[in-house]
Amino acid sequence: MQVTEIYDGISELIEASHIKINEPLKKYTYTKTGGNADIYITPVKYSEIQKVIQFANEHQIPVTYLGNGSNIIIRDGGIRGIVISLLGLTEVQVEVDTIIASSGAAIIEVSRIARDHHLTGLEFACGIPGSIGGAVYMNAGAYGGEVKDVIESATVVNQAGEIITLTNEELQLDYRTSIIQAEHYVVLEATFKLERGDINLIQSQMDILTERREDKQPLEYPSCGSVFRRPPGHFAGQLIQEAGLQGHRIGGVEVSKKHAGFIVNVNNGTATDYELMIAHVQKNVLENSGIELHPEVRVIGEKL
Ligand code: FAD
Numbered sequence: 579m580q581v582t583e584i585y586d587g588i589s590e591l592i593e594a595s596h597i598k599i600n601e602p603l604k605k606y607t608y609t610k611t612g613g614n615a616d617i618y619i620t621p622v623k624y625s626e627i628q629k630v631i632q633f634a635n636e637h638q639i640p641v642t643y644l645g646n647g648s649n650i651i652i653r654d655g656g657i658r659g660i661v662i663s664l665l666g667l668t669e670v671q672v673e674v675d676t677i678i679a680s681s682g683a684a685i686i687e688v689s690r691i692a693r694d695h696h697l698t699g700l701e702f703a704c705g706i707p708g709s710i711g712g713a714v715y716m717n718a719g720a721y722g723g724e725v726k727d728v729i730e731s732a733t734v735v736n737q738a739g740e741i742i743t744l745t746n747e748e749l750q751l752d753y754r755t756s757i758i759q760a761e762h763y764v765v766l767e768a769t770f771k772l773e774r775g776d777i778n779l780i781q782s783q784m785d786i787l788t789e790r791r792e793d794k795q796p797l798e799y800p801s802c803g804s805v806f807r808r809p810p811g812h813f814a815g816q817l818i819q820e821a822g823l824q825g826h827r828i829g830g831v832e833v834s835k836k837h838a839g840f841i842v843n844v845n846n847g848t849a850t851d852y853e854l855m856i857a858h859v860q861k862n863v864l865e866n867s868g869i870e871l872h873p874e875v876r877v878i879g880e881k882l
Pocket of ligand 1: 642649664710717719758764765766802803876
């Protein structure tokens with residue numbers, strides 16, 4: 579199907595102002611890299627997502643989901659078909675000790691809402707720059723906490739376009755993984771079960787974690803956070819540091835001098851630079867330590 583035909587079909591399903599053609603995705607990624615999407619849409623209702631998935635199924639159009647773009651490298655050739663940004667779904671409701679957050683809400687914002695309602699449990703997320711959907715997909719975690727600890731359920735759309743709700747167990751959350759990845763579900767919303775807490779203690783814990791993050795991470799540069807998964811019994815950053823790679827540059831990207839687990843975009847780097855650097859780091863760490871590093875960041879889209 580031609581891009582203009584996809585556009586015509588989709589514009590019968592969602593408002594035309596929420597559809598863009600040939601949209602540069604580097605606008606939406608934390609690394610500031612990535613090519614264009616054929617069609618980029620920002621639905622604001624769950625039913626719109628369902629309809630778009632059904633339309634895409636009918637016409638065999640590939641669909642890609644994007645949250646806050648903080649754990650993704652989109653190749654420089656961009657993405658064919660439809661990219662659905664979930665960032666139009668931002669509703670957050672608090673009911674006693676439960677928070678129901680739509681997938682496009684920022685998890686940082688949700689952790690602040692929890693604090694403001696004297697609810698403890700989401701402090702770990704106060705510096706994770708992802709959306710709720712991305713955080714569930716990745717089972718995001720930091721400083722000893724993870725989504726798995728506090729999520730009660732998630733409502734998703736399956737590949738047939740049906741809405742289903744999965745419990746904590748059914749989500750199969752583990753280190754940076756969930757059933758969402760294997761089944762290609764799209765997260766619509768998540769329900770978190772928290773506990774009553776002291777707002778001052780919650781705030782001081784958030785302050786401590788924020789300070790730690792600012793001390794250790796190169797937040798002044800575009801990046802996608804920790805590029806590699808933690809190999810069992812090791813820390814990726816330490817292995818990269820020991821391989822002498824800190825400060826190594828390919829094109830416009832560099833292994834951070836502040837935190838070796840981060841690859842920062844210091845000078846108009848591209849997704850190609852990122853991919854070359856990831857391969858370079860993997861090769862050198864393997865040679866130096868015998869340990870294989872696997873990316874945590876999702877690399878998607880087409881090469882130029
Ligand atoms: P995206 O990057 O947009 O997408 C990531 C993956 O999730 C993609 O495959 C995408 O298709 C999928 N996805 C997104 N939304 C949905 C949805 N609604 N339904 C289905 N699939 C979806 N991560 C941590 O765990 N802990 C940290 O401490 C941490 N620190 C970070 C610090 C920095 C500076 C940066 C840049 C990143 C950090 N990250 C961290 C990584 C990242 O923030 C998390 O993985 C986050 O959960 C990704 O969410 P996102 O919305 O940005 O997802």
